[in-house]
Amino acid sequence: AQTVTQSQPEMSVQEAETVTLSCTYDTSENNYYLFWYKQPPSRQMILVIRQEAYKQQNATENRFSVNFQKAAKSFSLKISDSQLGDTAMYFCAFIYSGAGSYQLTFGKGTKLSVIP
Amino acid sequence: DTAVSQTPKYLVTQMGNDKSIKCEQNLGHDTMYWYKQDSKKFLKIMFSYNNKELIINETVPNRFSPKSPDKAHLNLHINSLELGDSAVYFCASSQGQGNTGELFFGEGSRLTVL
Numbered sequence: 001a002q003t004v005t006q007s008q009p010e011m012s013v014q015e016a017e018t019v020t021l022s023c024t025y026d027t028s029e030n031n032y033y034l035f036w037y038k039q040p041p042s043r044q045m046i047l048v049i050r051q052e053a054y055k056q057q058n059a060t061e062n063r064f065s066v067n068f069q070k071a072a073k074s075f076s077l078k079i080s081d082s083q084l085g086d087t088a089m090y091f092c093a094f095i096y097s098g099a100g101s102y103q104l105t106f107g108k109g110t111k112l113s114v115i116p
Numbered sequence: 117d118t119a120v121s122q123t124p125k126y127l128v129t130q131m132g133n134d135k136s137i138k139c140e141q142n143l144g145h146d147t148m149y150w151y152k153q154d155s156k157k158f159l160k161i162m163f164s165y166n167n168k169e170l171i172i173n174e175t176v177p178n179r180f181s182p183k184s185p186d187k188a189h190l191n192l193h194i195n196s197l198e199l200g201d202s203a204v205y206f207c208a209s210s211q212g213q214g215n216t217g218e219l220f221f222g223e224g225s226r227l228t229v230l
Contacts, residue, residue, distance in 0.1 A: 033216060039157075045206065045221035089157055097216070103172055104219060106159040 002027045004094050006107035013082045014115050020067075021077045021110050023092030031097045034068065034075045039109075040088040048090070051075065053097075079112075087114045119143050122207050122222040129197060130230055136193045137225045139207030147171075148190035149219065150182060151206040159206070165190055194227075202229045 003026045013019035025034070036048040051059045051068050058066050063080045079086055092107040120141045129135055141148060149172075150162040163182045164172035170182070179195045194201060204226045208219040 035218075043204065043224045043226075045159075045208075045219075047218055050216075050218065091159065095216075103161055103164070109157045109159075111157075 002029070002032075002094050002096065002105050004092050004105050004107035006090075006092055006110050008110045009108070010111045010113070012113040012115055013079075015082055015084060017082055018078060018080045019082055019112065021079075021090050021092075021112065023075045023077070023107055025073050025075065025092070025094050027073070027094065027096070029096050033095050033097055034066075035093040035095075035104075036064070036066070036077045037091045037093055037106075038086075038088045039091065040085075045091075049077065082114045084114050084116060086112060088112060118222075120207055120209055120220050120222040122205075122225045124225060125223060126226050126228075128228045128230065131197055131199060133197050134193070134195045135197060135227070136191055137205055137207075137227070138189070138191045139222060140189050141207075141209040141220070142188065143209055143211075143220060145209035145211050145220070146187060147210045147212065148184065148187070149206075149208040149210075150190065150192050151208060151221075153204040153206060153224070155203070162205075163190075163192075197227075197229045199229050202227055 005024045032053045034051045038046045038048045049061045065078045067076045089109045091109045095104045147166045149164045153159045162176050165184045168184045181193045184190045204224045206224045207222040
């Protein structure tokens with residue numbers, strides 16, 4: 001079974017600064033995807049960024065980038081130039097991409113507050 | 117036009133009642149899900165349907181019964197509601213069987229059992 005661990009229940013960052021959210025995971029599989037989802041106070045879950053395990057290059061989406069360390073099973077999210085709208089719960093998630101039924105496993109989340 | 121819509125968004129009811137939450141997606145996706153988010157924000161999958169067939173059924177009391185009349189709809193019916201059922205329930209959909217992990221979520225339905 002896969003597990004996803006987010007060790008920072010809460011974090012805060014000043015507006016325009018950079019913040020890094022940590023995530024580690026445990027799996028014996030070789031083919032999988034990793035994700036960061038954002039849940040703002042409006043509740044709706046939104047996909048922020050996705051990383052395929054077979055790609056060595058770290059994924060980036062505008063101000064969001066990841067540091068994927070496959071050997072260490074680490075997948076951190078860096079938010080640059082933080083904005084007030086980044087205030088949200090952030091969930092790291094894992095899915096096995098081999099044959100079989102597909103289940104997205106979430107970490108317990110990190111609550112990020114961006115301070116003006 | 118909302119991609120994944122759930123109704124109702126808020127539901128307050130008494131213990132022992134039966135209630136339903138409806139979900140519809142207009143993305144043409146094959147797979148739909150129900151997730152439960154507890155008071156500590158932990159998200160856990162409950163059910164997954166692919167083309168109206170059940171493919172994931174986690175350890176959920178059988179008071180919870182999903183129904184998929186077609187691949188665009190996945191409803192959740194809950195019998196004999198208990199206090200511990202209070203949570204936010206999220207519907208989601210994905211293309212194929214979701215092995216790329218890109219899920220599109222609804223806005224959630226907050227269920228409060230008194």
